[in-house]
Amino acid sequence: MTITPLAIPDLLLITPKRHGDARGWFSETWSQKALVGTVADTAFVQDNQAFSAAKGTLRGLHFQLAPHAQGKLIRALKGAIFDVAVDIRAGSPTYGQFVSAELTAEGGEQLWVPRGFAHGYCTITDDCEIFYKVDGQYAPDHEGGIIWNDPDLAIPWPLDGEPVLSGKDQVLPRLKDLGPAQF
Numbered sequence: 001m002t003i004t005p006l007a008i009p010d011l012l013l014i015t016p017k018r019h020g021d022a023r024g025w026f027s028e029t030w031s032q033k034a035l036v037g038t039v040a041d042t043a044f045v046q047d048n049q050a051f052s053a054a055k056g057t058l059r060g061l062h063f064q065l066a067p068h069a070q071g072k073l074i075r076a077l078k079g080a081i082f083d084v085a086v087d088i089r090a091g092s093p094t095y096g097q098f099v100s101a102e103l104t105a106e107g108g109e110q111l112w113v114p115r116g117f118a119h120g121y122c123t124i125t126d127d128c129e130i131f132y133k134v135d136g137q138y139a140p141d142h143e144g145g146i147i148w149n150d151p152d153l154a155i156p157w158p159l160d161g162e163p164v165l166s167g168k169d170q171v172l173p174r175l176k177d178l179g180p181a182q183f
Contacts, residue, residue, distance in 0.1 A: 001034050006099045008087055012038060012112040013101050014073070027108055029075065030133065039112045042071055044133040049077070052123045052130075058163035060120015061086055061146040061172070068139035069115040069183040072132045079128035080104040081121040082158050086146060089116035090180050098155055105129075116183040118146045118175075122157050144181065145172040152176060 004013040014035070018025040028034070030044075050059070061084065064070045074083060086098040102124070103109045113119045121130070148155070148163065152175055157163065 001028075001031065003035070003038060006101070008085070008094045008097060008099050010112075010114045011085055011099050011117070014039070014110040014112060016108055016110070018108060029108070029110065030073070039071075039073060042135045044073070044135050045137055046134045048132050048134065050130045052128045052164075053126065054164050055123050055126045056159055056161065056163050057128070058120065058122045058148050058157065058159075058165055059169065060084065061118035061148060062120060063088065063116075063118045063144050063181070064136060064139060065142045065144060066182040068136050068142040070134045070136035071112070071114045072119055072134050073110055073112050074103065074119070074121070074130060074132040075108065075110040076103045076105045077129040077131050078105050079123060079125035080106075081128060081130060082124055083111050083121045084119070084155055085111065085113040086118040086153060086175070087116070088118050088146070088175065088178065088181055089183065092116070096152065096175055098153055100155070118144075120148060122159065122163065124158050144178070145169065146175050146178065147172040150174045
């Protein structure tokens, strides 16, 4: 695996090796042994998969608060996404900053988003399937979010027009209106 630290500490781009032959390829997408000292200290408790039919579908920016905070390891099974993580850890020197990465089924890239970050993505192809592992159970009473187009964040979403959004994602607050969050 190739592990690339990103601009914000703790965010990692992980690209598993693919071993191919005439039949296709094989890839080890998660290995505790290979990731000792990084993501390997995490115990994943749930796997999630999401399908988005239309290019320009935007999900996020979501997080869960303590005691049900979640770290996520995200990858595209089909298509491609523009994936974003925003640091919302109180007192962090990178609070309010974000990192983005393109994750493609073809390349197999994965993004590790630890607890304390808001996460979201925008599909950049039609018919995207996303898979992610989480280290905390889903707890709807502990979930929160930040509006996707918060002007203070100025995330350069790759959109040709208005995004396809859920009702919930249309009314999320700006980062400055969140108040302190515990992870």
